[in-house]
Amino acid sequence: xxxxxxxxxxxxxxxxxxxxxxxxxxxxxxxxxxxxxxxxxxxxxxxxxxxxxxxxxxxxxxxxxxxxxxxxxxxxxxxxxxxxxxxxxxxxxxxxxxxxxxxxxxxxxxxxxxxxxxxxxxxxxxxxxxxxxxxxxxxxxxxxxxxxxxxxxxxxxxxxxxxxxxxxxxxxxxxxxxxxxxxxxxxxxxxxxxxxxxxxxxxxxxxxxxxxxxxxxxxxxxxxxxxxxxxxxxxxxxxxxxxxxxxxxxxxxxxxxxxxxxxxxxxxxxxxxxxxxxxxxxxxxxxxxxxxxxxxxxxxx
Amino acid sequence: xxxxxxxxxxxxxxxxxxxxxxxxxxxxxxxxxxxxxxxxxxxxxxxxxxxxxxxxxxxxxxxxxxxxxxxxxxxxxxxxxxxxxxxxxxxxxxxxxxxx
Amino acid sequence: xxxxxxxxxxxxxxxxxxxxxxxxxxxxxxxxxxxxxxxxxxxxxxxxxxxxxxxxxxxxxxxxxxxxxxxxxxxxxxxxxxxxxxxxxxxxxxxxxxxxxxxxxxxxxxxxxxxxxxxxxxxxxxxxxxxxxxxxxxxxxxxxxxxxxxxxxxxxxxxxxxxxxxxxxxxxxxxxxxxxxxxxxxxx
Numbered sequence: 117x118x119x120x121x122x123x124x125x126x127x128x129x130x131x132x133x134x135x136x137x138x139x140x141x142x143x144x145x146x147x148x149x150x151x152x153x154x155x156x157x158x159x160x161x162x163x164x165x166x167x168x169x170x171x172x173x174x175x176x177x178x179x180x181x182x183x184x185x186x187x188x189x190x191x192x193x194x195x196x197x198x199x200x201x202x203x204x205x206x207x208x209x210x211x212x213x214x215x216x217x218x219x220x221x222x223x224x225x226x227x228x229x230x231x232x233x234x235x236x237x238x239x240x241x242x243x244x245x246x247x248x249x250x251x252x253x254x255x256x257x258x259x260x261x262x263x264x265x266x267x268x269x270x271x272x273x274x275x276x277x278x279x280x281x282x283x284x285x286x287x288x289x290x291x292x293x294x295x296x297x298x299x300x301x302x303x304x305x306x307x308x309x310x311x312x313x314x315x316x317x318x319x320x321x322x323x324x325x326x327x328x329x330x331x332x333x334x335x336x337x338x339x340x341x342x343x344x345x346x347x348x349x350x351x352x353x354x355x356x357x358x359x360x361x362x363x364x365x366x367x368x369x370x371x372x373x374x375x376x377x378x379x380x381x382x383x384x385x386x387x388x389x390x391x392x393x394x395x396x397x398x399x400x401x402x403x404x405x406x407x408x409x410x411x412x413x414x415x416x417x
Numbered sequence: 418x419x420x421x422x423x424x425x426x427x428x429x430x431x432x433x434x435x436x437x438x439x440x441x442x443x444x445x446x447x448x449x450x451x452x453x454x455x456x457x458x459x460x461x462x463x464x465x466x467x468x469x470x471x472x473x474x475x476x477x478x479x480x481x482x483x484x485x486x487x488x489x490x491x492x493x494x495x496x497x498x499x500x501x502x503x504x505x506x507x508x509x510x511x512x513x514x515x516x517x
Numbered sequence: 518x519x520x521x522x523x524x525x526x527x528x529x530x531x532x533x534x535x536x537x538x539x540x541x542x543x544x545x546x547x548x549x550x551x552x553x554x555x556x557x558x559x560x561x562x563x564x565x566x567x568x569x570x571x572x573x574x575x576x577x578x579x580x581x582x583x584x585x586x587x588x589x590x591x592x593x594x595x596x597x598x599x600x601x602x603x604x605x606x607x608x609x610x611x612x613x614x615x616x617x618x619x620x621x622x623x624x625x626x627x628x629x630x631x632x633x634x635x636x637x638x639x640x641x642x643x644x645x646x647x648x649x650x651x652x653x654x655x656x657x658x659x660x661x662x663x664x665x666x667x668x669x670x671x672x673x674x675x676x677x678x679x680x681x682x683x684x685x686x687x688x689x690x691x692x693x694x695x696x697x698x699x700x701x702x703x704x705x
Contacts, residue, residue, distance in 0.1 A: 176547065176549070176550075179549065179550075210572050210644075210646070211572045211573050211576055211646060214572075214573060214576040214577060214580065215576055217576075217580055218576050218577075218579045218580035218583070221580055221583045221584055222579075222583040224583060224584065224587050225553065225556070225583050225586070225587055228587055228590065229549065229553065232549050244591070247587055247588075247591060250584075251584060251587075251588070254584060258580075271573070271646065418520050418524070418525060418528065419630075419635060420630065420631050421525075421528055421529055421532060422528065422532070422565070422569075423626070423627065423629075423630025423631070424532075424627045424630060424631065425532035425533075425535060425536060425565075426626070426630070427622070427623050427625075427626035427627040427630060428536045428539075428623055428627070429535060429536055429539050429558070429562075430622060430623065430626060431619040431620060431621075431622050431623030431626070432536070432539045432540055432542075432543070432619060432623075433539070433619075434615075434618050434619045434622045435543070435615045435616060435618065435619030435620075436542065436543045436615075436619075438611060438614065438615035438618055438619070439543070439609045439610065439611065439612050439615035439616075440543070440608065440609060441608040441609060441610055442593075442596070442597060442608055443596070444548075444589060444592050444593050444596060444597075445543070445551070445593075445608070447589070448542055448543075448551065448552070448555050448589070449543075451555060451559075452539050452542070452555065452558065455535075455539070455558060455559055455562055458562065458566075458578070459535075459562050459565060459566070462565075462566050462569055462571050462574065463569065464635070465571070465640070466569040466570060466571070466639065466640050467635060467637070467638075467639055468635045468636045468637070468638055469638060469640075470638035470639070470640070470641065471639075471640040471641045471643075471645070471648065473645075473648040473649050473651065473652035474652065474657065476571060476574060476645065476648070476649040476652065477649070477652055477653065477657050477660060477661070479566075479571070479574050480574070480649075480653070480661070480664065481660065481664055483577065483578065483581060484664040484667065484668060486581075486585075487581070487585070487668060487671075488667060488668065488671045490585055490588070490589070491671045491672065491675040492671055492674065492675060492678075494588065494592055494675070494679070495674070495675035495676075495678035495679040496678060497592065497596065498678070498679040499678045499679060501596060508608065509610075510610070
């Protein structure tokens with residue numbers, strides 16, 4: 117598969133997934149009905165593109181525009197590591213799991229500079245909140261993702277999917293997927309963990325953003341959630357493996373399941389204060405992730 | 418190839434030396450130290466790649482450098498916080514004497 | 518193996534990027550930019566490591582630095598009086614000595630690097646990550662474990678140094694924000 121077709125595939129996956137995510141989220145949050153929700157992404161996007169962009173006094177302009185661009189690029193880089201259709205198709209990168217982990221942890225940098233850019237108080241506090249959250253869940257997140265490499269004996273995502281041909285890792289490592297989903301939602305500052313964009317901060321990092329910048333930011337966050345769902349299904353739900361349907365169809369079905377799950381959680385779960393979340397990350401999630409590592413290592417011996 | 422890599426490593430190291438010696442702020446000094454370690458890392462991998470025939474101890478050295486970096490950063494930040502808390506000092510000039 | 522022209526190009530491009538961004542760390546007034554220029558320098562070196570067949574180490578370097586540089590940026594913003602660099606400033610001492618030392622070490626090291634002859638034993642083709650894993654959990658396990666123990670000691674020591682209540686107290690209390698430390702005049 118050529119580089120160009122991989123790029124087209126990643127772009128199509130991220131755009132389609134982002135559309136489904138926004139529609140599901142809209143269905144949960146408004147009473148407008150299904151038809152209104154289905155056109156909502158297009159309507160919202162055209163509104164944002166036509167809206168005149170506001171600015172602030174002496175913003176760090178480069179940082180402010182680099183934030184959304186970097187977030188979008190990271191979502192794409194993370195998605196490149198994941199095989200979509202089958203063992204030979206798609207980019208199967210040597211240390212794909214580490215590439216994905218590195219891309220997801222740099223999300224913190226994108227959010228932090230986006231909060232720093234406008235030279236304004238609430239976005240800056242949003243950036244600090246993101247730093248506290250990601251630094252607390254970054255280690256459990258990396259641990260549960262890397263633990264899937266133990267039974268597969270490889271860091272390549274394609275090999276990890278192949279190792280699940282008899283039994284999915286969601287069964288072998290029961291702690292893995294729940295911890296992954298919680299930490300993934302926190303890394304994408306989504307759902308119950310959208311504190312960096314919290315309503316109590318008048319929008320947090322997006323408080324001063326409008327127009328094209330806000331449209332890019334919203335799309336990049338949705339694409340980031342799609343990438344996280346893609347990786348979740350690849351390492352825990354057997355990826356493209358499945359009967360009857362072709363591989364790419366299984367990938368899409370499983371990705372959508374995780375994506376809709378995240379969208380539902382975003383509108384139904386209670387928020388947690390940042391202080392409580394930091395405590396939760398270090399005192400609850402990290403030991404559970406270590407248990408996951410030790411049990412999987414023991415089983416793989 | 419090895420010439421390019423070693424010159425790049427030397428340049429990064431030189432910038433690190435300049436930064437660590439010239440800056441007044443504690444955190445900027447730490448940035449200089451990190452740049453020097455960065456150069457060490459690059460040069461270690463260069464020699465591993467070009468001259469050791471793939472001896473994995475070369476990669477191990479890089480892991481040790483990474484651990485040293487993490488230790489330097491953690492202890493550095495902790496000391497900066499502790500000094501700031503007791504002295505309200507954030508640059509080296511404010512620490513004329515280290516006792517009490 | 519013999520590096521192809523693409524490797525030459527990539528190594529030169531990332532090398533120039535690493536040096537220039539490293540230089541910009543000390544040339545910018547904004548503390549956030551200083552921290553993230555340093556991160557760019559590390560990412561460029563990580564990319565060079567990937568070109569030199571050490572994919573795992575390059576990616577791990579990039580992964581580590583993203584978190585560390587954000588912490589660095591936060592500390593810069595905490596401790597500097599003018600973190601956004603909205604007014605130009607220089608905070609340097611012994612400037613001439615530093616320039617001489619920096620240029621001197623570059624010239625000496627680069628001279629040695631260019632003039633000296635090194636043995637030509639390139640990395641054999643194969644998975645360097647597997648070799649590293651076997652080294653870490655085999656012959657050099659003691660080194661690896663010592664690094665882990667040192668890191669654990671550092672974690673404890675750093676928390677004891679930096680936390681306001683030292684090593685005492687519950688984790689939840691420690692995560693609460695401290696009261697705002699305003700120096701007021703004593704009115705009693």
